[in-house]
Amino acid sequence: MTGNTKKLIVITGPTAVGKTRLAVAVAHALDGEIINADSRQVYRQMDIGTGKDLQDYYIAGHQIPYHLIDIKEPGEQYNIKEYQRDFEQVYKQIVAAGKQPVLCGGSGLYIESVLEGNPYAFVPVNEALRQQLADESKARLMSMISPELAAQLNITSLTTTKRLIRAVEISQYLQTHNLPAKKSKPLPADIFVVTLPRQQVMARIRQRLEERLQNGLIEEVNKLLDMGLQPEQLLYYGLEYRWVTLYVLGEIDYDYMVERLNIAIRQFAKRQMTWFRRMEKKGYSLHWLDATSGREAMLQEVLQKAGNKKSRS
Secondary structure (H helix, E strand, O other): OOOOOOOEEEEEOOOOOOHHHHHHHHHHHOOEEEEEOOOOOOEOOOOOOOOOOHHHHEEOOEEOOEEOOOOEOOOOOOOHHHHHHHHHHHHHHHHHOOOEEEEEOOOHHHHHHHHHOOHHHHOOOOHHHHHHHOOOOHHHHHHOOOHHHHHHOOOOOOOOHHHHHHHHHHHHHHOOOOOOOOOOOOOOEEEEEEEOOHHHHHHHHHHHHHHHHHOOHHHHHHHHHHOOOOHHHHHHOOHHHHHHHHHHOOOOOHHHHHHHHHHHHHHHHHHHHHHHHHHHHOOOOEEEEEHHHOHHHHHHHHHHHOOOOOOOO
């Protein structure tokens, strides 16, 4: 980064706590632009299942510019190394324009990777190993990954087979190679984590899921399949796309889909919180925001803690 580096403001937290609307309010107050930190919102045509809610980027009749949303076609591959590259390009553009960059999303891995670099992204692909592991069970793959590495990569029993194979690939690479160095100077950032009591998060997850199903989530999955995507491609995206695809294929009934999806999203929110707490243990300074105080109170807390930044009049 160059000498005109601006301190990044990060708005993150588990799913369904209202991160986007707060980030939009912050960007509006500070004449800023938002950079997406959600690993699935990069894909076009995947709107309801990823919770893009693009109408939330309007405030007081003004649209807040956003970046790294709708940049890939569904079914395309997009990895952490590409995200780091794209983030840095967008970040420099925003700063060069004299705007305040605001990073918003719930992917702790994406956030951490742009703050200090993710050395695992530079471990090369081993196609021979991938072919060798293609038919292994998830349990077998898990057994090939040390608990320490699994924690660093956020690997759990719910992780997709593809990610498990990548973790084994990284594990075997590290047996004979050193991990590439991270950035020598981490990107300066004020990190804010939006939180709610667990019961409120669970209630919001259930309500939002019902709204998405009523507003066309099943139709969205059918549309993606009609576009030519294979079921395996949608299963890869997990959560809503995994369970709704299984329902559309007739492998599970509606009530079972809703129940399993509700449980999966709750487990995902728990893993997100685990990641943020791990970041704090690693030395990141996190500002925890209580969403029960309301968006305006959180906004004022962000503006106060982010320093003496000039806001819009």
